[in-house]
Amino acid sequence: MRMNLEIASQVLVLIFVVSTLFSVGLLVSTRQVLAGVQQRRSLGMALCANFVVLPGAALALCWALQLTPPIQAAVLLVATAPGSPTLLRLNEFARGDQARAVGLLVVLTSLTVVYQPLVLPMLLPGLDVSPMPIARALVLTVLLPLVLGLVLKARWPALAGRLRPALARLGNISAVVSCFILLPIVYWDALVDVVLDGGGVLVLLLYLPMAVGAGWWLGGPDADKRRLLALCCGQGSMGAAFVIAAGNFNDPHVIAMLLLILYASLAVLIPLAMIFRRRSELAKPHPARATVQAPVGVHDAFSDPL
Numbered sequence: 587m588r589m590n591l592e593i594a595s596q597v598l599v600l601i602f603v604v605s606t607l608f609s610v611g612l613l614v615s616t617r618q619v620l621a622g623v624q625q626r627r628s629l630g631m632a633l634c635a636n637f638v639v640l641p642g643a644a645l646a647l648c649w650a651l652q653l654t655p656p657i658q659a660a661v662l663l664v665a666t667a668p669g670s671p672t673l674l675r676l677n678e679f680a681r682g683d684q685a686r687a688v689g690l691l692v693v694l695t696s697l698t699v700v701y702q703p704l705v706l707p708m709l710l711p712g713l714d715v716s717p718m719p720i721a722r723a724l725v726l727t728v729l730l731p732l733v734l735g736l737v738l739k740a741r742w743p744a745l746a747g748r749l750r751p752a753l754a755r756l757g758n759i760s761a762v763v764s765c766f767i768l769l770p771i772v773y774w775d776a777l778v779d780v781v782l783d784g785g786g787v788l789v790l791l792l793y794l795p796m797a798v799g800a801g802w803w804l805g806g807p808d809a810d811k812r813r814l815l816a817l818c819c820g821q822g823s824m825g826a827a828f829v830i831a832a833g834n835f836n837d838p839h840v841i842a843m844l845l846l847i848l849y850a851s852l853a854v855l856i857p858l859a860m861i862f863r864r865r866s867e868l869a870k871p872h873p874a875r876a877t878v879q880a881p882v883g884v885h886d887a888f889s890d891p892l
Contacts (some may be wrong), residue, residue, distance in 0.1 A: 590773045596832050598764035604731045606671045606757035611735015612746040613674075614688045617839035621734075622853070628811055629704055631804040632690055635819050636668035641802045645709055647793055653785045655710075660843030661789055662709050664822035666702045669694030671757075671825070674815055676817045683810055690818060695732060698823065699724040702830075709722035720830055727829050737796050761825075769828075769845055776842035789849045794820065797838055807853065811863045820858070821851040857872065 590609040644665035648658045669691050677687040703721035746781030770777060780786045805812030824844065831840045 587625075588772060591692040591768055595764045595768035595772055598725060598760040598768065599825060599828045599832070602760040602764060603727045603829055605753045605760065606825065607728055608731040608735045608769075608812065609750050609753035609757060610671055610674070610691060611697075611732045611816075612739050612750040612836045614692055614736065614739065616736065616740060618689050619692050628689075629693065629807065631806060632815055632818065633697070635730075635800050635804045635815060636694055637697070639708070639804070640668070640797055640819060640822075641665045643796050644793060644801070645790050648838075651789055652724050653789060656835070656837045656839035656840075657780065657783070657786045657789065657843050659710055659837075660786075660827070661714075661793065661845065661846060662706060662833070663830060663840075664824065664847050665793075666706050666709070667698050667823040667830075668818070669828045670818075670823050672820045672821055672855075673814075673818050676859045677814055679815055680817065681866040682814050682862070683853055686811075687814055687818075688816070692736075694818070695728060695823065698826065699729045702826075715834060719834055723829050723833055725824060727747065728823075728826055735855055750778050763780055764847060765824075765845065769841065773838050773842045776838040777845055780839055780846055786846055792846065793876065794851060794854050799833065809865075816856060817859060817862070820855045821848075823830070824848050824851075827847065843882070844874070849884040 593743060641662070644661050647653075653661070671691065672685055673691055678684055699721070702724065703717040704850065706720060707715045707717050735746070738749075797819045798816050801816035802812050805815035824847070827839065827844055831844055834843075
């Protein structure tokens, strides 16, 4: 029974990652991605925060707190995999610029496919982590669906518009069932061990405020960009982290720690998005000023209820 639940949870995680990244590709045009890349200062700060500051902070905390190898592996898995699709839902709720958020997500996700296989084995020298299986998993489950979505959007935009809502719902349902029902059941004992260990909870109490604060600080003087980068840095690509953990780490405590990171990051980011939404509404009190929207299809793609 436990084995069947574990297999079902892994399949649902794969469905979540593939369908979500495919729907992100269907959401954005090549022009929007290029527009995000051309904002060099903002992009440079975002890359610095996600690929330098956050992994460095996570590694420093792992060393300082002398965390066990499974907890270290989970923390560094998330810290080296920026670009969570949850950013789009959070940024939409916070009344942020969805076009900018989608462009940033595509850039971060694409670079993660190259970055994580090279960096993660160096950060975990005591564990047998090979870069090729990580790269293969990221290419097949992250990069390929994203590229296919971009191609489909460019060549058949009407078909992309029809497919996107169904894929978004599929990703939402598979995420809820796998991460909030099946995985906690399968890894309940390991999850209790991670919580009672103390190190996992302590590192999150330190890391999450540092991650959000780094995003806010490096976001620059523009309030919208600060909010977007703060939300972006608050959670890595949890789906990709679960896929890599399932294929490369045999210790159930790695998955359990990833679940704890997921729950803790949502507990921080959802109230933060609510605060950002309130500030955005106060800054734009007149309806005429609030009518500027993201390009058609960007705002409502991830607005389907869970």
